Amino acid sequence: CDCDIVGADSPAADAQCIQLGLAVFRRIGQPFRITVNHVGLLRRMLMQDGVPEEKTTAAMLILDKLKKVGEEGVIADLEAAGIQGSAARRVIAIAQLASNSERFTAILEGYGSTPELARTQEVLSLVDEPEVVFDPSLSRGLSYYTGVVFETYMIDSPVTSSVSGGGRWDGMIGDYCGRPGEFPAVGISFGLEPITEALKEAQRTTGITGRSSVVDVFVIPIKTPLESNEVARELRAAGINTDIDIMGRGISKNLEYASLSGIPYVVFVGRKELDAGMLKLRDMKTGTEDLLRKEDLLVRFKEQFKRH
Known part of the structure; x- marks a missing residue:
């Protein structure tokens, strides 16, 4: 590098x-x-x-x-x-x-x-x-x-x-x-x-475990490649360190990857959520999931991951 x-x-x-x-x-x-x-x-x-x-x-x-x-x-x-x-x-x-x-x-x-x-x-x-x-x-x-x-x-x-x-x-x-x-x-x-x-x-x-990745958010497409790429693009444009699955892995494999990499959040981009105008967010530390509008997700992450 x-x-x-x-x-x-x-x-x-x-x-x-x-x-x-x-x-x-x-x-x-x-x-x-x-x-x-x-x-x-x-x-x-x-x-x-x-x-x-x-x-x-x-x-x-x-x-x-x-x-x-x-x-x-x-x-x-x-x-x-x-x-x-x-x-x-x-x-x-x-x-x-x-x-x-x-x-x-x-x-x-x-x-x-x-x-x-x-x-x-x-x-x-x-x-x-x-x-x-x-x-x-x-x-x-x-x-x-x-x-x-x-x-x-x-x-x-x-x-x-x-x-x-x-x-x-x-x-x-x-x-x-x-x-x-x-x-x-x-x-x-x-x-x-x-x-x-x-x-x-x-x-x-x-004994202190740290993140092995600088990624803040990992986007998991669920048969939505175009929409998922757009979500990742908007997150990056907002200054959020974002990665996206390009390997075509299943949900469980992607969650395992995010967990092992220490990525704090995962965003699921599925057809059902998109039709409702929502995205599913998972907190990898607590395991809790929330449905959020994309605009609200961007505001939340921009505030949480402020970088100067």
Whole structure:
């Protein structure tokens, strides 16, 4: 699941992607951390610490494994690749400082001011949130990134891989089009599988069961495909997260699906109800059913599922 901004090279565009990540993971409701860096800044730091320019990409890819293999593992891998391992120790030490301001100060004092550092500071000033952390060791491990990069990790979760990541990739579109540099771009992607696993683990450890679907209303057609599609369309137009059975399942199978997915309401669209100008609503939590006019159903759901 990806979201990209093409044509804008401003820090505000970078910040928008990070803010999207904040909104998504706050909605999920599990503790998380978003780490941010600039690949150009890391490259400069490594070169100042003695890594030859032609080996910086390899060094950055190895540093990207820091969370998996630890500091000594990174040093060993650098040495195995013919790169002086001590060159990474200062970067790692700065990354382990307690706050963003301490890390920025350490880089200014140790490496001097650079455009990449200034860009990173500006982006973080636009997303000054406790979950967002500056990590000068982050590179994302993908060579097409050209600027600010970011990753999201769940806290206190057995899911140790990143659940979201992204960054600026200004060169890719122009390179494909034969027009280098004309199409700045930044984006964020979400790992649906690790996010799902993190949520499942949280449910197992806390005993709290949550919804596995963002759907508010599930429409069940009863030999009324055209009318049911129109009901679903109107619910969506009203801002209600709506799904509809397109598998042709029976009523009991559809109710089982809605229950397992944690969908709170089901709307039956049958010929008998339509002829009476009504729709049947079932509350999946209580099992109660009501006959409502479509207009009243829309008013009820718009009030209940207000989204700002």
